[in-house]
Amino acid sequence: MMIPELGHIFLVIGFALSLLLAVVPLVGLRMQDAQLTQTGPLFATLLFAVTLLSFLCLTYAFLTDDFSVLYVANNSNSQLPYYYKITAVWGGHEGSFLLWLLILSGWTVAFSWLSDHLPADYRARILAVLGWVSIGFYLFITILSSPFERTLPYFPVDGADLNPLLQDPGMIIHPPLLYMGYVGFAVVFAFAMAALMTGRLDASWAKWSRPWTLAAWAFLTLGITIGSWWAYNELGWGGWWFWDPVENASFMPWLVGTALLHSLAVTDQRGAFKAWTVLLAISAFSLSLLGTFLVRSGVIVSVHAFATDPGRGLFILVLLALVIGISLTYFAARADNLRHTTKFHFLSREVALWLNNVFFSAATLIVLLGTLMPLFYKESGLGTISIGEPFFNEMFTYLVVPFAILLGIGPLMRWKKNGISKKTAMLLLVAVASVVLSYAWLLLRGQGIEGLALLGVSLAVWVFALTGFQLFRFFQQTGSLVKIKRSHWAMLVGHFGFAAAVLGISMTMNYSDERDVRMLVGDVVNIQGIDLKLNAVRDLNGPNYSGLVADITAIQGNAKYSILAEKRFYKARGMIMTEAGVHANLARDVYVALGEQLDSGSWVLRIYYKPLIRWIWLGGILIALAGFIAILDPRYRRWKVKSRATVSTVEAEHATP
Amino acid sequence: MSPRRKQRLAVIILILMGVSSAIGLVMFSLKENMDFFFTPSEVHQGKKDGGMKPKIGQRIRIGGMVVEGSVSRDPETLKVSFDLIDTGPMVKVIYEGSLPDLFREGQGIIALGVLKDGYVLEAQEVLAKHDENYMPPEVAEAVKGIKHVKPSKQVYIP
Numbered sequence: 129m130m131i132p133e134l135g136h137i138f139l140v141i142g143f144a145l146s147l148l149l150a151v152v153p154l155v156g157l158r159m160q161d162a163q164l165t166q167t168g169p170l171f172a173t174l175l176f177a178v179t180l181l182s183f184l185c186l187t188y189a190f191l192t193d194d195f196s197v198l199y200v201a202n203n204s205n206s207q208l209p210y211y212y213k214i215t216a217v218w219g220g221h222e223g224s225f226l227l228w229l230l231i232l233s234g235w236t237v238a239f240s241w242l243s244d245h246l247p248a249d250y251r252a253r254i255l256a257v258l259g260w261v262s263i264g265f266y267l268f269i270t271i272l273s274s275p276f277e278r279t280l281p282y283f284p285v286d287g288a289d290l291n292p293l294l295q296d297p298g299m300i301i302h303p304p305l306l307y308m309g310y311v312g313f314a315v316v317f318a319f320a321m322a323a324l325m326t327g328r329l330d331a332s333w334a335k336w337s338r339p340w341t342l343a344a345w346a347f348l349t350l351g352i353t354i355g356s357w358w359a360y361n362e363l364g365w366g367g368w369w370f371w372d373p374v375e376n377a378s379f380m381p382w383l384v385g386t387a388l389l390h391s392l393a394v395t396d397q398r399g400a401f402k403a404w405t406v407l408l409a410i411s412a413f414s415l416s417l418l419g420t421f422l423v424r425s426g427v428i429v430s431v432h433a434f435a436t437d438p439g440r441g442l443f444i445l446v447l448l449a450l451v452i453g454i455s456l457t458y459f460a461a462r463a464d465n466l467r468h469t470t471k472f473h474f475l476s477r478e479v480a481l482w483l484n485n486v487f488f489s490a491a492t493l494i495v496l497l498g499t500l501m502p503l504f505y506k507e508s509g510l511g512t513i514s515i516g517e518p519f520f521n522e523m524f525t526y527l528v529v530p531f532a533i534l535l536g537i538g539p540l541m542r543w544k545k546n547g548i549s550k551k552t553a554m555l556l557l558v559a560v561a562s563v564v565l566s567y568a569w570l571l572l573r574g575q576g577i578e579g580l581a582l583l584g585v586s587l588a589v590w591v592f593a594l595t596g597f598q599l600f601r602f603f604q605q606t607g608s609l610v611k612i613k614r615s616h617w618a619m620l621v622g623h624f625g626f627a628a629a630v631l632g633i634s635m636t637m638n639y640s641d642e643r644d645v646r647m648l649v650g651d652v653v654n655i656q657g658i659d660l661k662l663n664a665v666r667d668l669n670g671p672n673y674s675g676l677v678a679d680i681t682a683i684q685g686n687a688k689y690s691i692l693a694e695k696r697f698y699k700a701r702g703m704i705m706t707e708a709g710v711h712a713n714l715a716r717d718v719y720v721a722l723g724e725q726l727d728s729g730s731w732v733l734r735i736y737y738k739p740l741i742r743w744i745w746l747g748g749i750l751i752a753l754a755g756f757i758a759i760l761d762p763r764y765r766r767w768k769v770k771s772r773a774t775v776s777t778v779e780a781e782h783a784t785p
Numbered sequence: 786m787s788p789r790r791k792q793r794l795a796v797i798i799l800i801l802m803g804v805s806s807a808i809g810l811v812m813f814s815l816k817e818n819m820d821f822f823f824t825p826s827e828v829h830q831g832k833k834d835g836g837m838k839p840k841i842g843q844r845i846r847i848g849g850m851v852v853e854g855s856v857s858r859d860p861e862t863l864k865v866s867f868d869l870i871d872t873g874p875m876v877k878v879i880y881e882g883s884l885p886d887l888f889r890e891g892q893g894i895i896a897l898g899v900l901k902d903g904y905v906l907e908a909q910e911v912l913a914k915h916d917e918n919y920m921p922p923e924v925a926e927a928v929k930g931i932k933h934v935k936p937s938k939q940v941y942i943p
Contacts, residue, residue, distance in 0.1 A: 511821055515818055515819060516819075727860070728860060734883050
């Protein structure tokens with residue numbers, strides 16, 4: 129039984145390979161040795177292979193219940209179903225970091241295979257940057273956080289079990305998707321760094337890095353959306369976003385990533401915003417690292433935080449400082465060359481996209497401030513504080529109003545010139561119609577008119593209407609829905625998704641009905657016209673838990689359905705978990721969580737009515753989908769043929785300084 | 786100044802005013818929503834070094850252990866009250882609603898709410914972490930040396 133040791137050895141080999149990846153291509157460039165320069169893909173492939181093997185070793189240890197491995201003993205149990213044994217591989221700090229490495233090497237190898245159209249030196253530099261990033265992480269895992277540590281000679285008979293919070297289908301896919309996003313920004317970062325090194329910061333780097341940015345961002349969007357859905361189902365509070373430091377840690381790279389996507393579009397198409405785009409690419413990855421630091425160092429207390437270890441925190445902090453320090457130094461040294469002289473009108477699309485970036489940057493700063501403020505207070509001895517949700521909610525309300533108005537108008541603007549002034553009448557009409565329609569709809573719904581809800585719904589209708597108008601115009605231009613460019617479709621779908629999310633958020637936040645009630649078996653409670661009857665509270669028996677299940681019948685008009693709200697007791701950890709019962713449709717969720725039993729024999733139940741909450745996640749999925757559609761744009765596939773031509777001109781330009 | 790320059794100056798002043806009022810707004814809201822953490826004895830005596838003491842009507846977070854035998858439920862409603870303690874005097878918490886799964890006597894919890902007269906906290910939220918042996922880190926700090934295992938230092942014992 130040497131499999132775990134083998135896994136560790138693979139990681140050490142991985143460290144050696146990342147060293148080679150970081151150094152050899154650069155040496156090749158320096159010595160002008162084409163063979164050495166092109167070794168990047170080979171090392172990348174090997175690196176991925178050993179990481180995968182190591183990952184499989186750990187998975188094997190989980191599947192065979194090898195509790196002599198400390199990490200397995202802490203995160204698994206012989207009673208755990210096999211699928212949760214597999215997902216338990218990333219259920220704790222060490223294993224999730226291995227998954228992180230697997231994904232990093234996966235992105236690296238994907239890049240090395242899909243980049244033969246790039247100029248050889250540029251490709252070599254990108255791979256080398258990824259190699260340098262890998263060095264840090266492989267060093268970290270082999271020295272400070274190996275998942276293969278043994279408990280020999282005295283090992284436990286059974287494991288401590290996977291944290292029950294993580295025993296949920298949402299948790300199977302949430303971390304991998306999130307990491308795909310986080311780590312994907314490493315590729316974008318490498319693009320930016322390589323561009324800075326070569327000084328080749330023209331439109332082509334923007335075009336080449338765009339599909340990678342899109343991919344990372346789309347995965348991150350999906351990961352955040354699924355995380356929100358998981359929290360809603362699993363935490364039993366019926367909330368979908370808590371402004372928890374760990375959530376914020378994933379939200380910041382997303383905000384910057386979204387700004388980056390829009391800024392890349394300008395750099396790609398107009399050659400403007402070059403320096404700013406590079407800065408965003410650096411920030412996106414730095415914020416991903418900051419997130420890693422916050423989650424794994426334990427400096428911030430959070431629902432999600434991993435078991436803490438100051439040594440690990442320090443290591444990541446040093447890594448973070450190195451990445452930010454080196455990249456910003458490079459940036460400062462080269463940014464002078466990035467002045468652009470493109471001119472555009474005050475009411476052009478460039479300005480709209482610039483404002484988009486202003487909003488996203490402001491949002492990032494606000495989240496950063498709210499997340500780091502408690503840390504700042506604690507470290508400077510000013511006391512322990514927490515920043516309440518109202519701060520974030522208030523700030524985002526201020527930001528989203530002008531932003532949504534802009535989002536409606538922006539795509540209708542033209543590059544360089546003022547093309548929007550003549551549409552003023554139409555825009556005013558749409559604005560008035562949005563408010564009137566929203567008012568009428570809210571009145572018809574019969575839950576009264578809330579000012580903020582009216583505002584939010586009007587903004588959603590406004591964005592929806594103007595994006596619909598865009599679709600209509602594209603249809604007019606091409607004569608068929610199929611002929612509309614994929615990148616245009618992506619924009620439309622993404623903006624529709626934003627409208628859907630705004631609609632869902634404003635409705636849920638203003639019209640949710642939340643009640644804690646006490647019920648005896650047989651009692652009926654009415655919430656928003658829905659009768660909920662508690663039929664029985666029965667015993668529950670799962671593979672590794674026991675518990676109680678409340679059997680509830682919901683009656684709405686003629687429709688009748690059953691809701692099961694569970695309370696599970698996980699034996700191995702002695703933890704109690706709430707598994708909410710939800711009946712969902714696009715109009716509303718009815719959410720029931722079973723609380724404790726009172727002395728009188730009655731039960732405490734949380735009953736929530738959440739209007740249109742599904743639209744939030746629907747919006748998230750649409751936004752992620754937009755990213756994937758954009759990658760499929762033939763523009764990026766045609767590179768191979770096209771880019772050869774551009775490459776030769778670029779090289780020609782460089783040859784004649 | 787030429788009209789063009791005047792215009793430019795006006796724009797710059799406008800932007801500066803906009804930015805500074807935005808920053809002011811953010812700072813104000815941040816201050817409003819900052820919830821300080823206290824242990825029950827700090828509510829009575831103030832913090833050790835700075836001596837900061839919460840005011841009546843201030844929204845704060847209190848972390849402590851639920852005193853055995855202090856939990857009392859109203860038989861008709863969902864009102865509940867209990868005492869929190871760390872190393873010194875206690876604070877009474879009143880709350881209405883469903884308590885978290887891991888709420889138990891002797892368990893470490895955090896309550897967020899408004900401080901009332903007579904060392905009473907009217908809680909809007911009661912949190913118990915999903916961990917059997919959880920103790921709020923700040924409380925762990927306060928009761929250091931009495932008898933506790935820091936959650937992070939927990940070792941698996943077969």
